[in-house]
Amino acid sequence: MKTIALIGLGLSASLVGAGAAIALKGWQFSSKAPQNLVADLSQITVPSICETNLLNKVTANLSYVRTANRLIHDPAPLLTNVNALFNSDVGATLMPAPFPNISDRARKAGVPVIMYHNILPEPTIPWDTRLEDFEQHLALIKEKGLTPISMDQLVLHLRTGASLPPKPILLTFDDNYEGQYKYAFPLLKKYNYPAVWSVHTRYVGVKDDHPKAGWAELKEMHESGLITIASHTVNHLNLVTTPLSDAEILRELRESKATLEKELGIEVKYFTYPEGDNDARVRRLVQEAGYTAALAMTLDAELETTANKSADLLSIMRFGQSRFAYAIELADAGTPLPTFNPFAEAKISATKRADFTTPVELKRVTVRNMPLVLVYGGKPVTIHADTRGQVADIMKTTPAIAAVDGGFHSLEFLDSNAMIGPVLSQNSSRKGEFIIGNKGENPLLNGRPLVLISPTDVKFVPFDAKIHVSLESLQAELPDVTDAFVAAGWLVRDGKAQPAESFGKLYGFDAYRDRAFWGIDKSGRPVIGVTMEMIDSVGLGKILEEAGLHDVVMLDSGASAALAYRGESVMSYEPRPVPHLVALYAPDPAPFTSNANRLNCVVSQK
């Protein structure tokens, strides 16, 4: 029941705003938990400890607890680890793109920003919108499942990639016309849709041919909670084409902001360019005046695009309302960031694919006339022996159930266990030590698969001799990595057999040889294997793709190809002795059944 208490820690996360810190609370198992490390995570409901299937999820979540635990005791790497840990809006929020850039994550979504001027039952000038048309726009938004968002939501999203609701859209109203207050605002309230009002302060309350709303109306709109008030300068001068000095532009920017803040008692963060015009100088001054983002526009329909495709936060592009029908089709929330939840089902992380909980079993299969020995399941580890030997002999020093010869070893010294390329192994007299290999030769391995194994996952990434130079560099690829080495090449990558080009200059890849390999199948089970007859690498890839494997890398092949199962070699010849193996241990504990869940749950509450 101790384990349940550990898993049942009150860990939850909430989005608390750009640049905010998060705090970890409720670490009942650790008296040293820093209380204000970062965050109030109490806002999200933690599922009851008696939630069914809780125990089923324990194994899958152990790695998260491990990572979280490490974080608590060593908060320094928080900022770099938090995204991997939470993989969520919290992580994204802590790492905004440098101002005024739009984050790469946000580039994948699309938020159309619609620009309206006056709304009137009978338009008087070309850029007025007929009330009936505006009503139809709102009805369409609802009918098509679009979600109007606020300016704050948009800007946070653009800066960090934070998630958006389905089909997001932003509605904006320029020039503070009385008709907007009179006709548009009541409809926005009816639908509960947020919007932006861009106000030129000299014209507030002016009743000319095109009357403007007054301070009382603006206050009412702000207080509704739906309307974000943005500055639209004092005098509504085009800041690019009007001959103005920097000081004069700054006065337009600062005075309008200060007036709105004083009259309405609010903070004004956003600016809207009169006529949309802006250039580098004006944008620099907008930033200098203290704005967080600015809305632009263009008279060239070709240049109209979503906020996400705009150049930066200081020139967010909009669509004129006449292009409404076109623009709403572009609304796209992108791929949502998964939210961290320690009780979620397995495969929480998009990158985690491995399953180390299935039993180890040997299968002899023939695919396209090629006899293969495949061993599925268990938990993969490497063994790096001090001297070379037969696979069956080396594995006897460990609890391994099956093993195959591993990475390439140097042929330079016959007795040496030196490997080609970096190596890290949990079964080694230099356990846990990153051995960099021959630095001069490592660049020759660039692009070959770097195999990374952790207690819960496996990853194959292209080796880069400039990057993969330390244990930390491997941890950046796979936190908790315990084993690593460079393999010969991908036979199957992402479910696809690899073509000859992918093997580059690998010596003898196209020759007929005995071949050893390992990887994972489509369900994430580890697989090690050997061919029982000779074959070239490309042909073997096709066979393994057909056998249902998802990612497979080739190991040391030819005379070294060797596989042993339960202490016995399965080879028909005596292979060359090797110092390095990929082995399969017994699987991690299998998940409990749902009945056991309920039982344990009741007991644990007593």
Ligand SMILES: [Zn+2]
């Ligand atoms: Zn305007």
